Amino acid sequence: MRILVVEDDKPLLEGIVAVLKEGNYQVDTSLTGEDGLYMASQGIYDAIILDIMLPEKNGLEIVKEMRKNQIKTPVLFLTAKDSVEDRVKGLDSGANDYLIKPFAVPELLARLRVLLRQKENDSDGLLSYGLLKINESEHEGFAGENNLNLTVKEYQLLEYFMRNKEQILIREQIFNRVWGFSSEAGVGVVDVYVHHLRKKLAQFQCDHYLRTVRGVGFMLKGEEGNV
Incomplete structure (x- = not known):
C-alpha cells in the first residue's frame, strides 16, 4: 500500500x-x-x-x-x-x-x-482477474493455482495492474507508484520489470494479459469474453 x-x-x-x-x-x-x-x-x-x-x-x-x-x-x-x-x-x-x-x-x-x-472490493484480501490472482496478506501472485514466485517489485507491479485492470497506465504513473517520487532509478526500469513479470506469466500461458500500449505504457486486459 x-x-x-x-x-x-x-x-x-x-x-x-x-x-x-x-x-x-x-x-x-x-x-x-x-x-x-x-x-x-x-x-x-x-x-x-x-x-x-x-x-x-x-x-x-x-x-x-x-x-x-x-x-x-x-x-x-x-x-x-x-x-x-x-x-x-x-x-x-x-x-x-x-x-x-x-x-x-x-x-x-x-x-x-x-x-x-x-x-477494497475484496474483504478477504484476494484480488482476481481471469486466471490471475494475488493474495495481499502473503504478497503472492498466482496464475491459476500456480505460484508465480514474484519478487517484491514484480508483486507490486502485478497488484497495481490488477487494481487498475483494463486501464492504460503510463510509465510515469507506474514508476511513481512502485518506485516512488524519490527513487533514483530511471523510468526505464518499468520496462525491465514488466519484461520480468511477463516471463513469469508466460510459464503458465498468461503473458497475453499484460499488454503494451505503444508510446504510452501498459494495460492488464484479458481476451474478449475470457474475463
Whole structure:
C-alpha cells in the first residue's frame, strides 16, 4: 500500500512517516499544497493523509480539485480545527475522514485501516482477474493455482495492474507508484520489470494479459469474453 502524507510541520511529518513505515506502508511526502496536489493527482495512492492548513494551497482546495478531476483516493484530514462547522466543511469538500490534532498514533492507524478497507472490493484480501490472482496478506501472485514466485517489485507491479485492470497506465504513473517520487532509478526500469513479470506469466500461458500500449505504457486486459 502506498500512502501520501501532506503536512507542513516537518517533525510531525517525519513522525507519521516513521510510524507508517513500521507498518510496512510505502510513503511519499510533501510539505506544500501545490506539490501535494500534483502528487495526489497522479492517482497512484491507496490513501492520502492531508493537513488542512498548508502553504500555497490548503487541504480543502486540494480535495475539491481532486474530486473535480475524478481522483477518488480516500483522504484523511489532519487539523487543529475542532469545531463542528470545520469538520462538516472538511467532509463536504470530499474528504473521507477527519482527525483532530493532537492525535494518538493508534487512532491514526486505525482510521487509515478503515479507509483502506472501504477502498477494497475484496474483504478477504484476494484480488482476481481471469486466471490471475494475488493474495495481499502473503504478497503472492498466482496464475491459476500456480505460484508465480514474484519478487517484491514484480508483486507490486502485478497488484497495481490488477487494481487498475483494463486501464492504460503510463510509465510515469507506474514508476511513481512502485518506485516512488524519490527513487533514483530511471523510468526505464518499468520496462525491465514488466519484461520480468511477463516471463513469469508466460510459464503458465498468461503473458497475453499484460499488454503494451505503444508510446504510452501498459494495460492488464484479458481476451474478449475470457474475463
